[in-house]
Amino acid sequence: MSGETILIVEDNLVLRDGLRDMLANDGYHMLCVSNGKEALDQMSTFTPDLILSDISMPEMDGYEFLRAVRTRSEWVTIPFLFLTARGEKEDILIGKNLGAEDYLIKPINREELLTAVRARLTRSQEIKVAQLQQAYEASLTVLANAIDVRDPYTRGHVERVTAYAQELAQQVGIQGRALEQIRFGAILHDIGKIVIQDDVLLKSAPLTPQEWDLMMRHPITGAEMIKDIPYLAPAIPIIRHHHEKWDGNGYPDHLKENAIPLGARIVTVADSFDAMTIDRPYRKGRSLEEARQEIIQCSARHFDPLVVQAFLRAWEAHRIQDIFTFWRQKIG
Ligand SMILES: [Fe+2]
Numbered sequence: 001m002s003g004e005t006i007l008i009v010e011d012n013l014v015l016r017d018g019l020r021d022m023l024a025n026d027g028y029h030m031l032c033v034s035n036g037k038e039a040l041d042q043m044s045t046f047t048p049d050l051i052l053s054d055i056s057m058p059e060m061d062g063y064e065f066l067r068a069v070r071t072r073s074e075w076v077t078i079p080f081l082f083l084t085a086r087g088e089k090e091d092i093l094i095g096k097n098l099g100a101e102d103y104l105i106k107p108i109n110r111e112e113l114l115t116a117v118r119a120r121l122t123r124s125q126e127i128k129v130a131q132l133q134q135a136y137e138a139s140l141t142v143l144a145n146a147i148d149v150r151d152p153y154t155r156g157h158v159e160r161v162t163a164y165a166q167e168l169a170q171q172v173g174i175q176g177r178a179l180e181q182i183r184f185g186a187i188l189h190d191i192g193k194i195v196i197q198d199d200v201l202l203k204s205a206p207l208t209p210q211e212w213d214l215m216m217r218h219p220i221t222g223a224e225m226i227k228d229i230p231y232l233a234p235a236i237p238i239i240r241h242h243h244e245k246w247d248g249n250g251y252p253d254h255l256k257e258n259a260i261p262l263g264a265r266i267v268t269v270a271d272s273f274d275a276m277t278i279d280r281p282y283r284k285g286r287s288l289e290e291a292r293q294e295i296i297q298c299s300a301r302h303f304d305p306l307v308v309q310a311f312l313r314a315w316e317a318h319r320i321q322d323i324f325t326f327w328r329q330k331i332g
């Protein structure tokens, strides 16, 4: 059973009933009306998942109806399929220009109808998921930037680290959902700093041992903060371990080599490269070349040699420099 609701707008009752039966048999919920006006009335209380509409109808024709549908933001993504009697080029062209996804030529056979409907519903579902994910990632970035706002010298840190980490991950061969998880981890890596008071977070003089202790808790705090959000669970190891070092001299758990999750090893390189290259009130950032040398020198000590290799490949492809330049121009 499909479960989605399809709105049929058709004044020919025989045809309408035929379409309704074919789709109802495939598990769809059906709403049937005779013209655009009635359809809009229905839609004032209910949003269908897909619309199948005739073109010439009394009261309000299909074109006018489609125009009305596309003016409302909550309706713009509803797949809209025209039913046309003649399949005339002009009808199809007008329909497409108005934003109809597709058209079906009457008489319509069952296979053709179901294939078109299924394809459009799947596509619209994919778009919805992608939009949701984009919105989700954008809100995570806003949350993560709460730290950047307090410390203007790290402005863009979250976005740059995320961009570098994504590039390195791709160079290592990571893709799909695993890549998304690394992005989430990178966005949120320093989220635990949110609990550190300004006088410590923004201090330009060297930190006291107590202040260091506080600062060094941010990976643990950050991982704790998101532990109850199942969707972000894969980001927890990245947040908790982004200050571990390959040789075991990092924190908080002194993990060594491959015991450090790969996502964390990637974010470590991205984070360190950014920290080296940004200007601070008390010191100017290193040049990109100096930072590259430092990454190489610290291979197998601070950094995973495999990730360093990935970094060098990204460097060769000019990807690292491009990300740096993009953000320098954006932030100034
Ligand atoms: Fe950190």
Ligand SMILES: [Fe+2]
Pocket: 157, 161, 189, 190, 271
């Ligand atoms: Fe960081």
